[in-house]
Amino acid sequence: MLRNPEAEAFFASCSAHSDVGAEFLRSLTRLGEVEMRGNLEHYGAPYGVTAETVFCGAAGMRDTFWRLRPADVEIAIRSGAEPAPIGPGWVQITLFRPDWPQADLAHWALRAYDFARTGA
Secondary structure, three states: OOOOHHHHHHHHOOEEOHHHHHHHHHHOOOOOOOEEEOOHHHOEOOEEEEOOEEEEEEEEOOEEEEEOOHHHHHHHHHOOOEEOOOOOOEEEEEOOOOOOOOOOHHHHHHHHHHHHHHOO
């Protein structure tokens, strides 16, 4: 049973463009135990689960979502992320903005994964 079913409900109600989904999935390649959910082949929003926790996902045309420690949330927001509608501790990082540097999704993937696995 998931520790944060509200996150699963959020992604289940969303769709994702294949471009944002592909970028999101690439960012997870160096992580360990991740169960991918959502059906990107049918434009479903993909999201990752580890240690019974949804810790990341992608939705829409260009948005990725990450569940982070409070200190990482602050850093992400100072780096251009926004609070996400999923709930406290979630940030939204928008991709493909021509006037912004490319986001380091691999970094946020690792931070979110570690937080989900350790809880600290």
